[in-house]
Amino acid sequence: MDALELLQRFWDDPEELRKFFKKFQKDYENYYGKAKISSIVEKAIEDADTLFETLFELAEDESGKHLSEFFKPLHNKEAGKSYELQLLKAYGTLSNSFLRVYAIRYGTSYVITGGAIKLTDQMKDRKHTKVELYKLNLVRDYLKENGEDGEFVYLDI
Template sequence: MTRIIGIAKITEKIYAVQYEKEVEVEDEDEGNDATDIFSELIVLWNDQEYLRNFFNTFKKDYEKFYGHFRLKEVVREARNEAKALFQQLKNCNDTELEELFKPLHNEETSSPFYELQKLKSYGPNYKSYLRIYAIKYDDAFVISGGAIKLTEVMKGRPHLEDELFKMDLAIKYLTEIL
């Protein structure tokens, strides 16, 4: 079960949810470890094995939107785009940050943002499949997760539906705890 245990500061305007993670410990005790989701995504989207497995699993989805599939090139492209996206988020000013995030639902207008609005940010490449999901909170953005999105809608893919769940969980946490 996913549980939020805190919020980590990434920059002056970007925060990231910390989820409780079960970790196995060599001795008899089991422990919990927490890291922020922004840091987890950096590690995950730089992991060649993870990316190879992901794109092999969702090869048909990828080919439907992007055409020909060469695994080595797609993995390299994803890693490079992820690096650029994380740098962009860390280094942008307030105005640029507001331009990077868009409403999750395309039918919503992007400005002005409203409190607890669900948002997404794309990777910098044209037709990017990388997504960072966040919640607008006061004058900041609280990242709740991220995913590789290769389908038109989020429904029907468990890894994307999990991101919808985490956004709702973050809204509930921000409403009740902060």
């Protein structure tokens, strides 16, 4: 199972999402205000469904143009810049979405490394987002080191 499939499975599982939002309820409330966990879970599932639908539709466009508009630089200070092996993020489609899909620009393709429910300002603030940052850097370094000769393999991260 690849990173995108794992992400889809997690974001479509009400029980797993309920556990996650119970664990990080304070983070959610600090950023979004108070809400029932059942409402948050429902919002996450709806947003994820739309996000994946949009992602798959854009992936059908062979020019990659639309995917380049969907993925934004991970670091906001790089807005408007585009370069090889750039770390990227895509947001859920709902306003003020907490869903993120992470990828690396590789030629005209995008290597998806994972995703997260981001409820804090910095990725380094929580273990689950710190892991996603680690995966982004690990895959980028692999692609940088192996270039076009690198085989695409499933990295057990």
